[in-house]
Amino acid sequence: VKKVRIPHLRELKERGEPWPMLTAYDMYTAQLFDEAGIPVLLVGDSAANNVFGYETSLPVTVDEMLPLVRAVTRATKRALVVADLPFGSYQLSPEQALATSVRFMKEGRAHAVKLEGGRKFAPHIEAVTSAGVPVMAHIGFTPQSEHNLGGYRVQGRGRAGDELVADALAVQEAGAFAVVLEMVPAEVAKRITHELDIPTVGIGAGSDCDAQVLVWQDMAGLRRGKIPRFVKRYADLAGVLSGAASAFADEVRRGEFPAPEHAFH
Ligand code: KIV
Numbered sequence: 439v440k441k442v443r444i445p446h447l448r449e450l451k452e453r454g455e456p457w458p459m460l461t462a463y464d465m466y467t468a469q470l471f472d473e474a475g476i477p478v479l480l481v482g483d484s485a486a487n488n489v490f491g492y493e494t495s496l497p498v499t500v501d502e503m504l505p506l507v508r509a510v511t512r513a514t515k516r517a518l519v520v521a522d523l524p525f526g527s528y529q530l531s532p533e534q535a536l537a538t539s540v541r542f543m544k545e546g547r548a549h550a551v552k553l554e555g556g557r558k559f560a561p562h563i564e565a566v567t568s569a570g571v572p573v574m575a576h577i578g579f580t581p582q583s584e585h586n587l588g589g590y591r592v593q594g595r596g597r598a599g600d601e602l603v604a605d606a607l608a609v610q611e612a613g614a615f616a617v618v619l620e621m622v623p624a625e626v627a628k629r630i631t632h633e634l635d636i637p638t639v640g641i642g643a644g645s646d647c648d649a650q651v652l653v654w655q656d657m658a659g660l661r662r663g664k665i666p667r668f669v670k671r672y673a674d675l676a677g678v679l680s681g682a683a684s685a686f687a688d689e690v691r692r693g694e695f696p697a698p699e700h701a702f703h
Pocket residue numbers: 461480481482483484485522576618641651652653
């Protein structure tokens with residue numbers, strides 16, 4: 439199997455071939471998504487919400503994230519695995535960003551890291567990439583700043599669109615190999631995608647990005663209730679799993695499971 443490398447993602451952009459990215463936080467999902475041909479897997483700090491049950495992404499720590507990154511890289515043969523740096527683990531200084539990135543590369547065996555922020559984080563991106571660690575940037579709506587941004591809202595509307603373009607150019611200049619655009623107007627995402635040489639990865643950013651990312655539990659319908667407008671559910675995993683659990687419970691209660699063929703004699 440040929441491993442996905444960063445130049446390959448650039449080639450896809452040049453050829454105009456959009457590519458998919460999914461989050462993964464454990465061995466089975468990593469294996470399945472890798473085998474399904476997803477070229478980039480993100481161990482997102484969205485593990486805060488989708489694995490650990492926190493209400494925001496802010497509480498999750500490096501020590502909580504590292505075992506998840508290790509599990510995903512261990513289970514992956516082809517995909518490029520990107521580790522998301524959690525809140526508080528890189529914002530203090532470029533030195534802190536590099537130190538945390540080194541932990542994710544050495545202890546997590548990640549292939550790249552991701553961090554949130556535009557122009558103001560160019561020095562951080564530069565410090566990490568200069569040390570040889572590939573960085574995926576993330577601009578637009580950045581969940582680690584949700585309190586400052588006033589909740590989940592579209593970023594870069596109107597005049598703020600120019601600011602977003604400046605952020606995108608700055609992270610590219612700082613050495614980022616790709617940039618996530620989250621919840622930005624499709625027109626702005628299209629403009630950024632045309633202006634940049636590096637791939638844009640959209641989430642709620644329209645169809646003109648070079649790549650598209652979703653949180654896997656959203657994509658597969660494991661998360662129930664109201665979902666953001668930008669999510670499409672490709673399966674009803676919540677229905678499948680709760681159906682299986684109920685069927686198992688019923689059969690045990692009725693004395694139907696285990697049947698003779700499930701027992702040793
Ligand atoms: O943590 C995450 O899942 C993310 C993606 C949605 C881009 O940052």
